[in-house]
Amino acid sequence: MSSNRTFFNLTASGYDLLTHQALWSAQVERLIDALGESDDLSRVRHVLDVGCGPGQSAFGLARRLPHAQILGVDVADRMIARARQHHRGRYSALKNLRFERADVYALPADLPPFDLIVGHSFLYLLPDRKGALSALGAALGPGGRLALLEPNADASLPHATAGALTNPDARQHALRHPVSTGRFALSMVGWRLASRSRAPMRQSTLRTLLQGAGLVDISVRPTLGDLGLMAIARRKG
Secondary structure: OHHHHHHHHHOHHHHHHHHOOHHHHHHHHHHHHHHHOOOOHHHOOEEEEEOOOOOHHHHHHHHHOOOOEEEEEEOOHHHHHHHHHHHHOOOOOOOOEEEEEOEOOEOOOOOOOEEEEEEEOOHHHOOOHHHHHHHHHHHEEEEEEEEEEEEEOOOOHHHHHHHHHOOHHHHHHHHHOHHHHHHHHHHHHHHHHHHHOOOOEOHHHHHHHHHHOOEEEEEEEEEOOOOEEEEEEEEOO
16 A cells, blocks of 8 residues: 555655546446436435545545535545645535545545435556455445446556547537546546556456455446446445
8 A cells, every 4th residue: 555655655745646637537427327226316425535535536425415414534634735735725615524645455444424425437457456445334324335437457458548539528629628627538548548457357356356256236337438337336234
């Protein structure tokens, strides 16, 4: 885990630049939308954002769930420092969140049981994925939900690019927001390259890991032009 901490401390500024854009935030919104298909999100009170990086995912959660308390955690001190800086600056109106440095394998013991835990592309970076999911399952309250977005081992970047180019909505967004679209494209290329060096997961692998952590009601499906996998599961109770 120390190697991950060092890597993300060194790359915090570049990661922040690439992910601080609307299309990246929209992927977090998709996770929330998927949960809303089967859950009453008004009952969600405590939310954990794991591997929150410079905070973009947590800010999206705080906007979509204003009635809930959001805690963003990351193993890298510089990521947390950037998240807090953004919170004090452009996101100061969001009063329902805070950021702390924490290790997913050893979350603070005084945290409340979480109704929802969200992870945006962090699991594939970990050496002990089963241990991480077991720790997160234990941090959920009875009936709590886990929502993950992870890179898909079976994805094709050229195929995803071709699909985006033929999508009229995507083309219109690119024309209206060229800088944001460019950042998003670079982040997807970087995500794909990084994931190939860290053994990204297939649908069956991710499902097996979630089952091994004792979670139920598991759904795993492709997203982002098949570049990603969206997984949702529940703790029994």
